[in-house]
Amino acid sequence: MPVTSSDTMEIRTSDDIVRVRQKVRDLAVGIGLGLVDQTKIVTAASEIARNTLDYGGGGTARVEVIEEGFRRGVRVTFEDEGPGIADVTRAMQDGFTTGGGLGLGLSGAKRLSNEFSIQSAVGVGTRIMIARWKSG
Amino acid sequence: MASPDQARFAALLAADRDRILAAWIGALKAAGTVGQGRITAMEMETQAREMLGHLVAAIGEAGFDAKAPAYGRLRDGLAEISRTRAMQGFSPSETAAFVFSLKRPLHEAIARAEGLDPAAAAEIGVEASVLVDQFGLLTVEAYQKRREEVIIRQQREIAELSTPVVKLWDGVLALPLIGTLDSERTQVVMENLLQSIVDHSAEIAIIDITGVPTVDTLVAQHLLKTVAAARLMGADCIISGIRPQIAQTMVHLGVELNVVSKATLADAFAVALRRIGRTVVPARPAASAQG
């Protein structure tokens, strides 16, 4: 899949989360995503970025514009080398949290994205990809 | 300790000071860093004269060892100048140019220095370049540090400025939230609101999120906690300003606020007034007509 722009950003502090959100919003606006879709992908990115920081101990976000045929999208890939998630199915359930949160970040981010993938291994780390296409 | 050559060079520099200064000022003016309302030629000249004085004195005492105590006044002076530049809106390269423009005048001074043998002059030339580079970097670092301080201070100011709790009516408070709600700031804001509820014995608090660009689970959780805490203190919250795109996103996220919400602050205020038994009616015509 062609990638027309790619930026890798560090996630070390909560300010970095704000920067990732702004970058995602800029790209989303750039490819002409509507206000609702912009808000969805930005919010999904915010969730995963915060997990990367809070549970993954920090990591990176690769923010990209992708192309497939005539459609374009924004894709964000988060990676950390934290403790990993032992039971991904359980972590993806609404309300599951080990950090006193609402437990809606992962499952919500999936619902807010057109594409979502997660790979995690205990002791190795976690990689999560979210993407949203411009429809039509 | 300065070597005999270095000491001799320092003495030559001291004697040649006015010419070096003139060349330095000339270079600064040519670089366009003077004027434009940020710094006058006079100020620039005063700073240059002072720094050159420190430099010559330090070379005389310690040679080219930039870390020597003799360089303390030059270091402090340059750091101070850089900090000021950062405030005056100079760019990092303009700030560094102040020091770097001294390089050529110094080399010219070495070239016309009489009584230095060529080998010593060459050595001094190299050392002077290295020294200027080190101080150039120092100015950039001081500049950068100052800028970071400014940014941090501004962030704090914004956090404080943009979170006033306003009283709309007896017993009715509003908290218009504007900007990014990172957790630190949200904590402060929410505590302010709870304190104001106590201070005003408020019955109703309207939290307006029109100015919040992203409502994620963290923001939602802060809102939920605040609403719950306010309730324990006998006040009901109304959330207003949930824009359509935010509402849709919250639904997908699965967040339920379980609290009265209104599209606009005005709608929320109307609800609040009704709750405390007030109504807004048009003024009687007689009141506005004369006689």
Ligand SMILES: Nc1ncnc2c1ncn2[C@@H]1O[C@H](COP(=O)(O)OP(=O)(O)OP(=O)(O)O)[C@@H](O)[C@H]1O
């Ligand atoms: N990058 C990660 N590394 C390790 N564990 C993670 C990571 N991301 C998520 N988890 C685990 O998955 C759980 C669920 O994450 P999710 O984002 O859904 O909820 P939360 O962060 O706990 O709460 P919320 O996001 O609603 O504020 C977390 O509590 C944590 O245990």
Ligand SMILES: [Mg+2]
């Ligand atoms: Mg989360």
